[in-house]
């Protein structure tokens with residue numbers, strides 16, 4: 001430690017700024033408070049198990065506890081005084097009352113026997129001997145067994161603190177003998193505040209955005225954050241840590257890119273999004289890293305959509321406003337769907353033969369979302385209207401089905417209904433009046449199969465369903481009584497049909513006077529050609545475009561003449 005402090009180069013480190021009191025431990029107040037309370041009430045356990053990720057303060061807390069127990073002049077806040085003989089010894093690593101064993105490298109029976117032997121002698125000064133065993137899950141079975149007996153009946157002057165990153169590897173006999181403390185990942189905000197504090201003490205000028213970057217990269221580990229901070233400060237010029245040089249030194253993609261890509265996607269500007277992607281790739285960033293970063297960015301925007309989840313957003317105040325501004329531009333439906341597509345890309349990335357194309361396609365798909373969502377919303381708005389304009393008065397020509405003879409224009413004209421038996425997706429039908437509910441409750445009239453299929457076909461004549469007209473050519477599949485399925489060829493069509501499913505279902509309810517009818521959608525990829533033979537290239541284009549709407553974009557971009 002002294003060597004580092006004497007070093008003229010300003011290298012700060014995890015060791016130099018290791019907290020010396022409970023109060024200075026970062027981000028683990030749930031643990032330090034409990035430990036201080038135990039000291040206060042003199043109800044300290046004899047064996048502790050500190051669990052949690054690496055670099056979050058387990059060993060640090062163990063050392064503080066050891067030092068505080070032995071302090072000859074403990075403060076009223078139950079902190080070590082730092083000046084008494086015992087504290088001095090601790091601070092110079094000269095205390096005989098603390099014994100540390102790193103089980104990662106000393107995991108043999110002999111190592112443990114050596115430790116157990118020492119346990120027999122009471123402390124010469126101070127009250128307690130503290131044994132810290134780090135990475136305790138690494139002990140060999142034989143070593144574990146040798147240790148178990150001592151752990152079962154330790155002398156009153158001994159405290160064991162076992163630490164592990166892998167709690168699940170600790171055998172139950174040990175777990176049951178320890179008081180267990182779970183250390184958590186440290187929040188980015190806490191890490192960057194801590195770094196800001198150190199920067200100030202080291203007379204380093206650091207931009208808060210730069211410290212946020214370091215915190216993010218360290219992923220909840222303070223020790224990692226401190227070594228990254230060391231690294232960046234070593235490379236910095238004039239004791240200044242800027243956002244820009246941190247990006248460069250740590251090779252992190254500027255989060256500004258995610259804002260710009262999202263802006264482009266929201267604006268349906270595919271070329272801009274693709275150019276940004278190209279720019280990112282040219283800088284040598286990994287595509288997989290980009291897409292998972294974009295997914296995180298979209299997730300953060302989702303957080304901004306609700307005051308309760310806004311607290312989950314781990315960025316500084318300036319950035320928070322930026323996120324909120326962009327979130328305001330995007331609908332929740334867009335964010336959910338975009339997040340879903342980004343996540344799909346993330347999952348498929350490793351298996352893709354052409355990952356760059358997968359990335360591009362994902363961006364194209366996301367850029368199409370605003371349009372698709374708009375269409376869906378328009379379709380939803382028309383739910384109430386659709387039932388007012390029955391496409392065909394089929395009741396007249398279906399006299400062979402006696403059950404629907406009482407279908408009148410009047411019932412068809414009633415707005416969409418909402419009843420107890422109609423509890424699926426009922427939230428889309430909000431303007432239901434009490435009156436209509438009363439009129440319509442529990443409609444369970446029997447109807448014929450023909451009447452149902454006829455009503456289904458009739459939907460085709462509604463202008464509303466122009467873009468999905470072809471689905472009415474195929475009869476509904478009967479799943480069970482009152483449950484029917486629409487079979488479709490692909491997910492793109494499914495999304496369009498899903499937007500109208502409830503409206504179509506309501507129509508069937510009213511025409512057939514039965515509210516228990518349920519429509520569902522299934523995608524079946526057919527292996528035989530359904531379409532007639534296609535001759536001209538324009539026919540071919542049409543057929544292909546119908547299957548993949550993104551081809552339109554491709555055609556425009558390549559300026560193909562078809």
Ligand SMILES: [Zn+2]
Nearest residue numbers: 071081084087
């Ligand atoms: Zn002291």
